[in-house]
Amino acid sequence: MNTTIMLFLLQDGITNGAIYALLGLALVLVFAVTRVILIPQGEFVTYGALSYAMLATGQVPGTARLAVAMGLVAFALDLFFARKALHARLVMRSVALNIVFPVALLGLVYALVGPHTPVAVNIALALLIVAAIGLFLYRIAFQPIAHTSVLVLLIASVGCHLALQGLGLVFFGAEGLRGPALSGAAVTAGPLRFTGQSLAVYGLTVGFIVALWLFFGYTRTGKALRATAVNRLGARLVGIRTTLSGQIAFLLASVIGAISGILIVPITTLYYDTGFLIGLKGFIAAIIGGLVSYPLTAVAAIVVGIVEAFSSFYASNFKEVIVFTLILPVLVLRSLAAPQVEEEKD
Amino acid sequence: MTQRLPLIIFALVLAVIPLLPGIPPFWIVLLDNIGLAALVAMGLVLLTGVGGLTSFGQAAFCGFGAYTTAVLTTAYGVSPWLTLPASLLVSGIAAVLLGLVTVRLSGHYLPLGTIAWGIGLFYLFSKLEFLGRNDGISGIPPLSIGSFKMLSPDTIYYAIWVAVLLAALLTMNLLDSRTGRAIRALRRGHIAAEAFGVQTPRAKLLVFIYAAVLAGLSGWLYAHFQRAANPTPFGAQAGIEYLFIAVVGGAGYVWGGVLGAGIVVILKEVLQSYLPYIFGGQSQLETIVFGIMLVLLLQLAPQGVWPWLMSKLPFKPARKTPDTSVKLEHRERAPGTSSVLLHIDKARKQFGGVLAVNDVSFDVNAREIVALIGPNGAGKSTTFNLITGVLAATGGKISVLGNEVANAPPQEVVKLGVSRTFQHVKLVPDMTVLENVAIGAHLRGNSGAISSMLRLDRTDEAKLLAEAARQIARVGLSDQIDQLAGSLSLGQQRIVEIARALCVDPMLLLLDEPAAGLRHMEKQRLAALLRQLRDGGMSVLLVEHDMGFVMDLADRIVVLDFGTKIAEGTPASIKRNPDVIKAYLGAAA
Numbered sequence: 001m002n003t004t005i006m007l008f009l010l011q012d013g014i015t016n017g018a019i020y021a022l023l024g025l026a027l028v029l030v031f032a033v034t035r036v037i038l039i040p041q042g043e044f045v046t047y048g049a050l051s052y053a054m055l056a057t058g059q060v061p062g063t064a065r066l067a068v069a070m071g072l073v074a075f076a077l078d079l080f081f082a083r084k085a086l087h088a089r090l091v092m093r094s095v096a097l098n099i100v101f102p103v104a105l106l107g108l109v110y111a112l113v114g115p116h117t118p119v120a121v122n123i124a125l126a127l128l129i130v131a132a133i134g135l136f137l138y139r140i141a142f143q144p145i146a147h148t149s150v151l152v153l154l155i156a157s158v159g160c161h162l163a164l165q166g167l168g169l170v171f172f173g174a175e176g177l178r179g180p181a182l183s184g185a186a187v188t189a190g191p192l193r194f195t196g197q198s199l200a201v202y203g204l205t206v207g208f209i210v211a212l213w214l215f216f217g218y219t220r221t222g223k224a225l226r227a228t229a230v231n232r233l234g235a236r237l238v239g240i241r242t243t244l245s246g247q248i249a250f251l252l253a254s255v256i257g258a259i260s261g262i263l264i265v266p267i268t269t270l271y272y273d274t275g276f277l278i279g280l281k282g283f284i285a286a287i288i289g290g291l292v293s294y295p296l297t298a299v300a301a302i303v304v305g306i307v308e309a310f311s312s313f314y315a316s317n318f319k320e321v322i323v324f325t326l327i328l329p330v331l332v333l334r335s336l337a338a339p340q341v342e343e344e345k346d
Numbered sequence: 347m348t349q350r351l352p353l354i355i356f357a358l359v360l361a362v363i364p365l366l367p368g369i370p371p372f373w374i375v376l377l378d379n380i381g382l383a384a385l386v387a388m389g390l391v392l393l394t395g396v397g398g399l400t401s402f403g404q405a406a407f408c409g410f411g412a413y414t415t416a417v418l419t420t421a422y423g424v425s426p427w428l429t430l431p432a433s434l435l436v437s438g439i440a441a442v443l444l445g446l447v448t449v450r451l452s453g454h455y456l457p458l459g460t461i462a463w464g465i466g467l468f469y470l471f472s473k474l475e476f477l478g479r480n481d482g483i484s485g486i487p488p489l490s491i492g493s494f495k496m497l498s499p500d501t502i503y504y505a506i507w508v509a510v511l512l513a514a515l516l517t518m519n520l521l522d523s524r525t526g527r528a529i530r531a532l533r534r535g536h537i538a539a540e541a542f543g544v545q546t547p548r549a550k551l552l553v554f555i556y557a558a559v560l561a562g563l564s565g566w567l568y569a570h571f572q573r574a575a576n577p578t579p580f581g582a583q584a585g586i587e588y589l590f591i592a593v594v595g596g597a598g599y600v601w602g603g604v605l606g607a608g609i610v611v612i613l614k615e616v617l618q619s620y621l622p623y624i625f626g627g628q629s630q631l632e633t634i635v636f637g638i639m640l641v642l643l644l645q646l647a648p649q650g651v652w653p654w655l656m657s658k659l660p661f662k663p664a665r666k667t668p669d670t671s672v673k674l675e676h677r678e679r680a681p682g683t684s685s686v687l688l689h690i691d692k693a694r695k696q697f698g699g700v701l702a703v704n705d706v707s708f709d710v711n712a713r714e715i716v717a718l719i720g721p722n723g724a725g726k727s728t729t730f731n732l733i734t735g736v737l738a739a740t741g742g743k744i745s746v747l748g749n750e751v752a753n754a755p756p757q758e759v760v761k762l763g764v765s766r767t768f769q770h771v772k773l774v775p776d777m778t779v780l781e782n783v784a785i786g787a788h789l790r791g792n793s794g795a796i797s798s799m800l801r802l803d804r805t806d807e808a809k810l811l812a813e814a815a816r817q818i819a820r821v822g823l824s825d826q827i828d829q830l831a832g833s834l835s836l837g838q839q840r841i842v843e844i845a846r847a848l849c850v851d852p853m854l855l856l857l858d859e860p861a862a863g864l865r866h867m868e869k870q871r872l873a874a875l876l877r878q879l880r881d882g883g884m885s886v887l888l889v890e891h892d893m894g895f896v897m898d899l900a901d902r903i904v905v906l907d908f909g910t911k912i913a914e915g916t917p918a919s920i921k922r923n924p925d926v927i928k929a930y931l932g933a934a935a
Binding site: 037050071141145148151152154155156158159162163164166167170244280283284287300305312317318320324325327328329331332334 | 399402447448450451455457458459461463464465466469470473538586589593631632633634635636637638639640641644648816
C-alpha cells in the first residue's frame with residue numbers, strides 16, 4: 001500500500017471518527033443520566049446541519065417553527081401534570097421556558113435571517129433551535145415514562161426518530177444541502193492538508209471529552225446527574241431534581257449533535273436521513289465504550305472512523321456491512337466479560 | 347372443544363371474506379399484507395413479549411426467506427413448494443448463527459445488537475451481485491397446485507391465512523406446555539428458571555430460531571405474493587415496524603400480534619392515502635404520525651390493545667382444572683455414597699475485598715430440619731447461592747450425598763435433589779399459581795418444543811400439572827390455583843415458591859426466609875408442613891429471622907456472623923451460647 005493513500009485514509013478516518021466520537025459521547029451522556037438510548041441523536045445532527053445550511057441561504061428553517069410547536073405541547077403537558085397543584089411560579093417558569101423562549105427564538109430568526117448574516121450568528125441560531133427541540137423532546141416523549149424499563153424507553157426513542165426524520169423531510173426536502181465552510185484557513189504538513197474545518201473538529205472533540213469527563217467526575221451537578229441514572233428514587237430522596245437532570249442531558253446531547261452536524265455539513269452533503277447512519281456509527285462507538293466510558297468511546301469512535309475509511313477504499317460496496325458487523329464481536333466480548341447479575345427489572 | 351370455538355369461527359369468517367360479492371380486491375390485498383405482517387409479529391410476540399428478547403432485526407429474517415426462494419426458483423428453476431423448507435432452513439440457520447452471538451447479550455445490548463446486524467444484513471442484501479443488488483430479483487414464479495396458479499391476491503390469500511392460523515395454533519400450543527413455561531419464565535430473569543433445571547441459553551436460542559423461522563415463512567410467502575424481492579422491505583425501518591406491530595397489539599399475546607398487524611397495516615394505508623390530501627403532496631408524513639403514535643401508545647397503553655380488549659369481555663375464558671388422579675413417577679434418585687445428605691467443607695466466597703462466607707463447614711443429615719441463622723449480612727443467602735450453584739465458590743467443597751457439586755451450574759444441582767426458594771420472591775407474576783408451580787416439575791417431564799406444538803405432550807403435561815396441583819393442595823393454596831401469582835400477597839407468594847420447590851421431588855429443601863410476611867396461623871401451618879415433610883423423609887435447610895419459629899421447628903441450628911460460623915447445636919444450646927447472644931445483642935448483653 002502506498003503511504004500517501006494510507007495517510008489520507010487515516011486522516012479521513014480520524015476526522016469522521018472525531019465526529020462519531022462527539023456523537024458517541026452525547027449518547028453515553030444521555031444514557032448515563034436517563035437510560036434512554038438516544039436513536040434520534042442522528043436527527044439532532046441533521047437538524048443542526050441543515051438548519052445552519054438553510055439559514056446560510058437566507059431561509060427560515062422549519063425547525064424553528066417546530067421548536068415553537070413542541071414548546072406548546074411541553075407547556076400543555078406541564079400544566080396537565082401539575083394540575084393538582086398549580087403555583088404561579090411554576091406556571092411562570094413553564095411559560096418562560098416553553099413559550100417565551102421558542103417564540104423569541106423564532107422572532108430572532110426572522111429578524112436576523114438574510115443572505116449576508118454572519119456565519120457565527122447562523123451557527124448560534126441553529127444551535128439554539130436544536131437545543132430547544134432537544135429539551136422539549138425530553139419533556140414530551142421521555143419525561144412521562146422516565147421510570148419505565150430501558151426497553152420501553154428504547155422503543156419510544158425509535159418512535160421519536162421516525163417522527164423527527166419524517167419532519168426532517170418536510171422541513172428540508174429530499175435534496176441534500178451543503179453549508180458554507182466555517183473558516184478558510186488550512187495547514188499543510190507533508191502530503192496532508194489540514195483544513196481549518198478538520199482542525200475545528202479535532203479541537204472540539206478533545207475539548208468536549210475533557211469537559212464531560214471533568215463535569216461528571218468532579219462537579220456536584222455532574223455527580224447528581226449520574227446518581228439519577230443509577231437510582232431515580234434514591235436521587236429524588238436526597239433532593240436531586242431528576243426531571244431537571246434529564247432535561248440537562250438532552251440539552252447537552254442536542255447541542256453536541258447540532259455542533260457535529262454544523263462541523264460536517266461544509267465537508268459533505270447531508271440529506272434529511274443522513275443523520276440516522278451517522279448517529280448509528282456514534283452508537284457503535286458508544287456501545288464499544290460500554291455506554292459508560294468517555295475516553296473508551298472516543299478511542300472506539302476513531303477506530304470506527306478508520307475502519308470505515310479503509311473499507312470504503314478497499315471494499316466500498318461493503319463499507320456499511322463491515323462497520324455494522326464490527327459491533328457484534330465487541331458486544332459478545334462485553335457480555336461475556338460482565339456476566340449479567342441484573343434481575344428483578346421492569 | 348369450546349376453547350377452539352373462537353378460532354374456528356375466525357377461520358370460517360376469513361375463509362368466506364374473499365367469496366363475498368362486492369368485496370373490493372384492494373381489501374384482499376390489505377388482508378394479505380396483514381397476514382404477512384402477523385406471521386412476523388407472532389414470532390416477535392414469543393421472542394419479545396413472552397421471552398423478553400427484543401429484536402429490531404426480524405425483517406432481515408424475512409429477507410433470508412424471500413431471497414432463498416427467489417434465487418432457487420429463478421436461477422435454478424426449483425418448484426416454489428420445494429423452496430419452502432429451504433427458506434425456513436436458511437432463516438433458521440441464520441438465526442442459529444446470529445442467535446449464538448446475540449442471545450448471549452444481556453440487557454439493552456441485545457436490542458442494539460439486533461439493530462446493528464439488521465442494518466448490516468440490509469446492506470448485504472443490497473450489495474450482493476447474486477441477489478440482484480438494489481434492484482433485487484423479479485420474475486419469481488407464483489405458487490401453484492397442479493395447474494392452478496395463485497396469481498391473484500385472493501388466491502394466495504388462502505395460503506397466507508392458513509399459514510397464519512397454523513402458526514397461531516402451534517405457537518399457542520407451545521406456550522401452553524412445559525417448554526412454553528420455561529420460555530415464559532425467561533423474561534423475569536434466569537435465576538429462578540435455572541434453579542429448576544431450565545437451560546435458559548437453550549430456551550432463548552429456541553425462541554430466537556422460532557421467531558426467525560416464522561419471519562422466514564412470511565418472507566417466502568411475500569416473495570411469491572409480490573413475485574419479486576428487493577432489499578427495501580427487509581431493512582431497519584421494517585424491523586422497527588414489526589416491533590411496533592407487536593407492541594400495538596400487545597406484545598405478550600399471540601393474537602395481539604395478529605390484531606396489531608391489522609391495526610398498523612390498515613392505519614398505514616389510511617394515512618398514506620388521506621394525509622397527502624390534508625397536508626398537500628408531502629411524502630413520508632405517515633412516518634411522522636407513526637412515530638408520534640408509537641410514543642403516545644407507550645405512554646397511554648404500554649400493554650397494547652389485545653389485553654385491553656380482553657379485559658372488556660363480559661365472560662372470562664374458563665381454565666381447565668388438572669386431573670390430580672394422574673400420577674407422576676418419582677424422580678430418579680442420584681446414586682449416593684454417603685449417609686450425610688449435604689456436606690459443606692470450608693466453603694468460601696469472596697466478593698472483591700469482602701469475605702461473604704469464610705470457611706463455613708456444616709452438614710445436613712437425612713430427615714433433619716437445620717436452620718441457618720445470623721444477623722443481616724451474615725452470609726446466609728450467599729451460602730444458599732453457593733450450595734445451589736447460583737454463585738461459584740472461591741474455595742472449599744460442597745457435596746450432596748457424597749457427589750461433589752464443584753461449582754456445577756444450578757441446573758445440575760437441582761438434578762441431585764436439592765431445590766430452593768428465594769429470599770426475594772422470584773415467580774412469574776403474569777402466570778397462574780398452577781403454571782408457576784409446574785415450572786418446579788420441569789425436570790420430571792421430557793416433552794420438547796416440537797411435540798408440544800403438535801400436542802403430542804398431553805399425557806406428559808397432564809402428569810406435570812397434576813403434580814403441581816397436588817403440591818399446591820399440600821401447601822394449602824388450592825383456592826388460589828388459577829390466580830395470577832402476582833396478585834397474591836407476599837406471604838402467599840412465598841408459599842407458592844415452596845410448592846414449586848416441592849414439585850422437584852427433592853431430598854433437600856432450601857428455604858430462604860419462608861415465614862417472612864406470614865401471619866401467626868400461617869406460620870404454624872408452615873411449621874406443621876415442614877415437620878410433615880421431614881417425617882416423610884425430606885431434609886430442610888432454612889434461613890429465618892423469626893426466632894420463635896426457628897427454635898420450635900429446627901432439629902439443629904447453625905449460626906453465622908460476618909461470614910463465619912460461630913456456633914452449631916440444638917436450639918436449646920444455641921439459646922444459651924454466649925457468642926450467639928453477643929452477635930445478636932452486642933457485647934454488653
